[in-house]
Amino acid sequence: MTDLVTTPNITDADDFYADLLALHDGHSKAQSDAINARLILLLANHIGDRDVLAKAMAEAAKG
């Protein structure tokens, strides 16, 4: 059982956050939503582990 990492894990967090916003610059809501969907699928496949994915989904649902 792999745990979902919920402690800081990204170096230069501010840069990452800026990249995430820049990804959506100049896009309509619909285009941004599509980009987000593709991003989720790419990241989910990279993680691969169904346990981790299930835990991430459960955390996301809590809001």
Added chain:
Amino acid sequence: MNKIFEIPMYAYERSKDQDATTPVRHPVVVIGAGPIGLGVAIDLAQHDVPVVVLDDNDKVSFGSRAICFAKRPLEILDRLGCGAPMVEKGVKWNVGKVFNDQDETYRFDLLEESGHKNPAFINLQQYYLEEYMVNRLRALQAEGKPIELRGMNKVDAVGQHDDHVTLEVTTPDGPYVVEADWLIACDGANSPTRRMLGLDFEGRVFEDNFLIADVVMEADFPTERWFWFDPPFNRGQSALLHKQPDNVWRIDLQLGWDIDREHEMKHENIIPRLHAMLGEDAKFELEWVSIYTFQCRRMEAFRAGRTLFAGDAAHQVSPFGARGANSGLQDTDNLVWKLKLVLDGKAPDALMDTYSDERVYGADENIMNSTRSTDFITPKSEISRMFRNAVLSLAKQHEFARPLVNSGRLSVPCTYDGSSLNGPDTARLPNALRPGSVAADAPTKGGWLLDRLGDSFQLLAIGLDAETGLGACDIDIETIALAADESPELTARYLGDAKGAIYLMRPDQHVAARWTSYDKTAILDALKTATAQGEN
């Protein structure tokens, strides 16, 4: 020339039951002469159980309807003595292409596994399938087997009693009454039997319409399954092109929910749609057109007293994945050997409850797969559509997204995990053939393994010695001795790393129990378990 489905295949003939002063009692009556009803009847007759099939018309399926038959039903049909002409006539295919808008997103190849007698799939019009089954029924009659097919016999009332069922039947000569120890209802999704007995049929209705057009054309499209999401010729909807024998092509166009059926069914409205898809110059003739909507649902139980339900009468799925007729034939495969043992007094009535248990399990698996395909093809919410489109756009570049594309997961046989009929297992043998699973075919020195399996309990002794002539509760077990190395496929599928194995096989070619050493007591216990008369 008339089409095969326009010619009466089993014209009405007066039966002597109609002149009887008291209703004649038959061991088994089957309602419906579609693939499932005919399958049940042929299987029963092969077991020498007298069977009468009642059908409200006298012809095979009108139009091609079910066209895709998977390996497992072909194996069942082979055991029923009519698989070979179907495979010979059918179109074999392995390659599928998925298109998104104008682009080919990817192609897949089903890559047939070696060492199986039957192909992974064939496409064959349902009317040919039924014709070959009626031919088989006639051949059994010629051999003197107790099987009768009564056309234009419509059942108008069903009465359930403790130990039999009464049927009121209408014919062109007027009504008559007939009785059956057991009734098997194979009368389709709108099953009048189910309705007359007031039984439930719960599930999910999908709000969508699909236009099926079977066209005859000389075309140079390859023998492949082509599926489009959002093509230019059917914007916002899906489409399917698939080849059948005799240059008949199946075209399936999603129409959406809010349509005018009458308008869409008019040939002058269908033809331009087809030209948009096939090209303005395409020359074709319409063979059969239908508009369908569908449900994914099942009965709570497939047994009600002395009535058993099989096929669409018991469960209904979307057509994506070819799970209708394919799963119905697996119902018959499960049902007949059990009924034969119960009729012969060799197994308790409770064995018939396991027909419902095992096939409800199978139906749930089919409904789940079929519902998932439908949710991908017809997204039900904005976010579901967004993920669907994200998968499709990623699939073109990235291999990882292709398994997520779901234009129908093609039917594979169900493994009855957790069935009360399953006996001991050992983790030392390959997991795919655990108890509850269907036997995998393999070449043996005596021919295809599946040609040697079925119709009775059998002990497969592979690389181990076993006695012959075993049995319990008046049920015989036939021993089949095989060397551990008869074929690489046999070794890989049945032994894995083990030196030898003993498999107890059910009459429907499913694994009942298995061991890595011979233990007579354990085998006989497993036989009792597999026939619902175990100690526990």
